[in-house]
Amino acid sequence: MLLIRCPWCGPRNEVEFSYGGAADVVYPPDPDALSDAEWGEYVFVRDNPRGPFAERWVHTAGCRRWFRAVRNTVTHEFREES
Amino acid sequence: MTDDLMRSPLAGVTFTAPFVRELPFLAMVNLRVGTFPHPLPGPNRVGTLDGRDVLWLGPDEWLVVGPPGDAPAIETLLHQALGDTHGSVVDVSANRTTLAVSGPHARDTLAKGCPLDLHPSVFGPGHCAQTLLARAQVVLRQVDADPTYHVLVRGSFAPYLAEWLADATREFW
Amino acid sequence: MRLPSGGRIDRTTPLTFTVDGVTHTGYRGDTLASAMLANNVLAGPSIHLGRPRGIVAAGVEEPNALVQVGPEPMLPATTVELTDGIEATTLSGRGRLATPNDGYFDKTYAHCDVLVVGGGRAGLAAAVEAGRSGARVFLADEQPELGGSLLSTPDTWEWLDTVVAELASFPETRVLTRATVFGYYDHNYLSIAQRRPGGGRLWHVRAGRVVLATGAHERPLVFAGNDRPGVMLAGAVRTYLNRYAVRPGRRAVVCTNNDSAYATALDLLESGAEVLVADVRDEESALAALVRSAGGEVRAGTTVTGTTGSPWVTSVSLGSETADCDLVAVSGGWNPVVHLHSQAGGTLRYDDATAAFVPDVARQAHVSVGSANGELDPVHPLWTIPAADGSWDTHFVDQQRDATVADVLRATGAGMRSAEHVKRYTTIGTAHDQGKTAGVNTLGVIAEALGAGTPGPTTYRPPYTPVPFALLAGRDRGALLDPARVTPIHAWHVARGAEFENVGQWRRPWYYPLPGETMTEAVLRECRAAREGVGVQDASTLGKIELVGPDAGEFLNRMYTNAFAKLPVGTARYGMMCTADGMVFDDGVVLRLAEDRYLATTTTGNAAAVLDHFEEWLQTEWPDLRVHCTSVTEQWATIAVVGPLSGRVVGALAADLPPKFMAFVDTTVHGVPARVARISFSGELAYEVNVAGWHGLAVWEAVMAAGEEFGITPYGTETMHVLRAEKGYPIVGQDTDGTVTPLDLGMDWIVSKRKSFVGKRSLRRPDTARPDRKQLVGLLPVDPDDLLPEGAQLVAPDTPLDPPVPMLGHVTSSYRSAALGRTFALALLRSGRDRLGQVVHAPLADRTIAAIVTEPVFYDPEGTRRDG
Numbered sequence A: 001m002l003l004i005r006c007p008w009c010g011p012r013n014e015v016e017f018s019y020g021g022a023a024d025v026v027y028p029p030d031p032d033a034l035s036d037a038e039w040g041e042y043v044f045v046r047d048n049p050r051g052p053f054a055e056r057w058v059h060t061a062g063c064r065r066w067f068r069a070v071r072n073t074v075t076h077e078f079r080e081e082s
Numbered sequence B: 001m002t003d004d005l006m007r008s009p010l011a012g013v014t015f016t017a018p019f020v021r022e023l024p025f026l027a028m029v030n031l032r033v034g035t036f037p038h039p040l041p042g043p044n045r046v047g048t049l050d051g052r053d054v055l056w057l058g059p060d061e062w063l064v065v066g067p068p069g070d071a072p073a074i075e076t077l078l079h080q081a082l083g084d085t086h087g088s089v090v091d092v093s094a095n096r097t098t099l100a101v102s103g104p105h106a107r108d109t110l111a112k113g114c115p116l117d118l119h120p121s122v123f124g125p126g127h128c129a130q131t132l133l134a135r136a137q138v139v140l141r142q143v144d145a146d147p148t149y150h151v152l153v154r155g156s157f158a159p160y161l162a163e164w165l166a167d168a169t170r171e172f173w
Numbered sequence C: 001m002r003l004p005s006g007g008r009i010d011r012t013t014p015l016t017f018t019v020d021g022v023t024h025t026g027y028r029g030d031t032l033a034s035a036m037l038a039n040n041v042l043a044g045p046s047i048h049l050g051r052p053r054g055i056v057a058a059g060v061e062e063p064n065a066l067v068q069v070g071p072e073p074m075l076p077a078t079t080v081e082l083t084d085g086i087e088a089t090t091l092s093g094r095g096r097l098a099t100p101n102d103g104y105f106d107k108t109y110a111h112c113d114v115l116v117v118g119g120g121r122a123g124l125a126a127a128v129e130a131g132r133s134g135a136r137v138f139l140a141d142e143q144p145e146l147g148g149s150l151l152s153t154p155d156t157w158e159w160l161d162t163v164v165a166e167l168a169s170f171p172e173t174r175v176l177t178r179a180t181v182f183g184y185y186d187h188n189y190l191s192i193a194q195r196r197p198g199g200g201r202l203w204h205v206r207a208g209r210v211v212l213a214t215g216a217h218e219r220p221l222v223f224a225g226n227d228r229p230g231v232m233l234a235g236a237v238r239t240y241l242n243r244y245a246v247r248p249g250r251r252a253v254v255c256t257n258n259d260s261a262y263a264t265a266l267d268l269l270e271s272g273a274e275v276l277v278a279d280v281r282d283e284e285s286a287l288a289a290l291v292r293s294a295g296g297e298v299r300a301g302t303t304v305t306g307t308t309g310s311p312w313v314t315s316v317s318l319g320s321e322t323a324d325c326d327l328v329a330v331s332g333g334w335n336p337v338v339h340l341h342s343q344a345g346g347t348l349r350y351d352d353a354t355a356a357f358v359p360d361v362a363r364q365a366h367v368s369v370g371s372a373n374g375e376l377d378p379v380h381p382l383w384t385i386p387a388a389d390g391s392w393d394t395h396f397v398d399q400q401r402d403a404t405v406a407d408v409l410r411a412t413g414a415g416m417r418s419a420e421h422v423k424r425y426t427t428i429g430t431a432h433d434q435g436k437t438a439g440v441n442t443l444g445v446i447a448e449a450l451g452a453g454t455p456g457p458t459t460y461r462p463p464y465t466p467v468p469f470a471l472l473a474g475r476d477r478g479a480l481l482d483p484a485r486v487t488p489i490h491a492w493h494v495a496r497g498a499e500f501e502n503v504g505q506w507r508r509p510w511y512y513p514l515p516g517e518t519m520t521e522a523v524l525r526e527c528r529a530a531r532e533g534v535g536v537q538d539a540s541t542l543g544k545i546e547l548v549g550p551d552a553g554e555f556l557n558r559m560y561t562n563a564f565a566k567l568p569v570g571t572a573r574y575g576m577m578c579t580a581d582g583m584v585f586d587d588g589v590v591l592r593l594a595e596d597r598y599l600a601t602t603t604t605g606n607a608a609a610v611l612d613h614f615e616e617w618l619q620t621e622w623p624d625l626r627v628h629c630t631s632v633t634e635q636w637a638t639i640a641v642v643g644p645l646s647g648r649v650v651g652a653l654a655a656d657l658p659p660k661f662m663a664f665v666d667t668t669v670h671g672v673p674a675r676v677a678r679i680s681f682s683g684e685l686a687y688e689v690n691v692a693g694w695h696g697l698a699v700w701e702a703v704m705a706a707g708e709e710f711g712i713t714p715y716g717t718e719t720m721h722v723l724r725a726e727k728g729y730p731i732v733g734q735d736t737d738g739t740v741t742p743l744d745l746g747m748d749w750i751v752s753k754r755k756s757f758v759g760k761r762s763l764r765r766p767d768t769a770r771p772d773r774k775q776l777v778g779l780l781p782v783d784p785d786d787l788l789p790e791g792a793q794l795v796a797p798d799t800p801l802d803p804p805v806p807m808l809g810h811v812t813s814s815y816r817s818a819a820l821g822r823t824f825a826l827a828l829l830r831s832g833r834d835r836l837g838q839v840v841h842a843p844l845a846d847r848t849i850a851a852i853v854t855e856p857v858f859y860d861p862e863g864t865r866r867d868g
Ligand SMILES: [Zn+2]
Pocket: A006, A007, A008, A009, A010, A059, A062, A063, A064, A065
């Protein structure tokens, strides 16, 4: 049970959060300008690194804020950022 | 302002443990706003606004709690305070009911289902949190040092939570 | 035999118990094992070979003495506190969950600054030090009383009493006995199984720091016949002597490769036993003189090489000699209990001096102390002791699994080198004890067999000891397993005899059978009422979200496939939402309450997901949009009054009615504030009455009373499904499954060409735009009385049913229709719209149903009925 530090509510158990996948995947400002391949990349393709991974989490059972965190996928070391 | 057509989610439920009871029909108004002209409580704290309790729910979200029937007055108060500022004021009084759990066994009772640290050095009177109690999402606040806690829970989950509390308090009385 | 004095047992409280039906007596303070030993009771025979076995250890590491006590199977007798009237059955390695466990098991969360695991010498010292600092301390120990190995050394008991008293004086220190820390998870989260009278408690502890003072387990020596009853661990013999006043034998051979067993030898001598110490080390121990002066014999460079006796040991071979005995106390060294350190992600290293794995690097905030940290006597490692005849098939490595050195050699001979492979091949370490006495010896045997210098590493996973399922389940059983969410009108439905259906966590009325009515009859009756008279449904479970702010319309435009920014105040519009991949995510009606205020309704099961979806886009992509969302799902009870006579019923109660279809008014109904909308999910004239949740029941009852003269009929989700399916309205999650676009549903009209919305770009990806995608169609079985099962696969006629069968799609909804006088279905069908008028087959186990592909709208395709 990870202890995740919500930037607003403080440390809470993992069960209060939902996972939002990779962070820093920006919604394209003009989807129509993208090729099928580029759009497919945005929708479907994500990294799956071993080690530090920037992720989005949302404090579902608490303040419902989304935040960015860097989780080490090997050790589960967690660094939260708002 | 209540009427005899109103029925709380836990009407008819007998609480076996004497230190658990329902506080039905409390007025609750949800406020979401960026900047507000009056001071509002910070994270995990309860403040006051014109005699009402204000519970912090999130960085731009508060719950203003008053006595039964007070919601229209609270809405007016908030709208007036907002003026032209963008903010969301929504009456959610019937969305949740309130359970009071108090006395020497309150902390141990809640600890059976709430993963928060409720030790007095960490969570005391004037503190609040949105968290889980058993399998229900709740707003939990400590009211006094008895300790008395208020558990704000959605009406649909209230019968479940009442049953859970009846079970969790079984060993204490 | 029981010694006449000594021990920590309460001789004033004799207890009676049975093992395999035979009655024995023991004392309070005994374990079942100590009482069995006092009465010369054997453990159950071994699991595969049926060899007689005795008690070997005094703690959780016991490999043999498994018993069933009441509903609890697989309990080591060494961990069962003796109580009066226990009826134990010995087991041969396997138990059975014979009866439901009716014990009272619960769980609790706890938090502390320091969690000390183990209440022996090192743990007590750590707990006292932490307690004196005023920290919040948890001390958990698996035994009924604190002390650990000190309980086997009477000269320390005075110190023990002092320390225990001091711990009790710390207000923020909590001592848990009978509490096994069995799991160490991420971020210092630990699980403790506490045994309590009649059940137990599962503690979930979040600790600032953890002190692992878990002690060490002694290793057996691996010689021929080392499993014969009477061969015991030397430390265990000492525990039985001093703690329980049980002397397991009168003539003892103590065989050791280290100094620790000399204490056992001395204690045995003091109890009046004869003792011969066989020390495998060539150089004589400094302790040998003590043993001799107490009357014992010591032979250096000597080891037990075999045993005889049936069932109990009667003699041992010491090379070419034999020695008579009735007890063999062995010590092959000690294994620090590193399980929790390893579970926490800590690494281990092999220590040559103690021939054991000791904690190396901790990964979380934990520290190991005392013997758990490898503070142990040096040993002369001796992994195998050859027999005179060269055989290896009674050299037991894992007594619980009946696995011998011969089995390990078979594995390495087959080419296995990794301990993990050998474990799986031999099953060593896979029993209830997870190889606590076997593990390191096995690694040593493997290393020897492979000619490797030192044993390879191993890792440990939770649980440290077996945990009853009943404990993990706790109170999460029956009604407490999962919340049953109910509406404010629920009690009425129950009183009316409704059958209920689970929709997510909600309990929704499914149908309301009259006495003697079948479900089919009830649903046809309910459908007829809604089509011909008036029906009423509790729709309170629909998700409801208020969106407030000047940009609310723009935000909805981006979220829904159709447009909402220009929706007039006082009106409503049906909308559909996609995820970024273009697949249908949810649908519902959106009301515009004011210029800057909308109310979006969602499907029952998706309410939370839609709010999360809104918040995600608002917070992470468009924080500039001035709009806030608030869930009001339960603020409102929603009563759907449906049918040609619905206006008469609602009109009798409402001060005002909406002027037209897809309009609403804020008014009063039955004298309480209400929002009444003309919304129809059935194609009929229909009103949705929304009142505050606490008024829901009163207004429902008022609707029933007002509708009585019209024969108002309550209906449930099944009728609602039939009515909407007759109109071809899809249900998200039933007729869609995350792979269906609005275009697949034939709802091109709802997809805006002008504005941008989430998922729009995906709708022209080549795969999404394929003409041969599965599309929503209607099906009319050729036999109008034949009901297609939902989920039935569809194939073209004359398709051979030899796998792989080319499937065309499947039935998503299927009902009997009162209005149509026949059965009908909805289906997702490949190139469905090109197959209109064609026949498809649904091959079932016992027959094949033929059906004609149709448009998905079966009833009132012109939409003439919605205005009554
Ligand atoms: Zn939070």
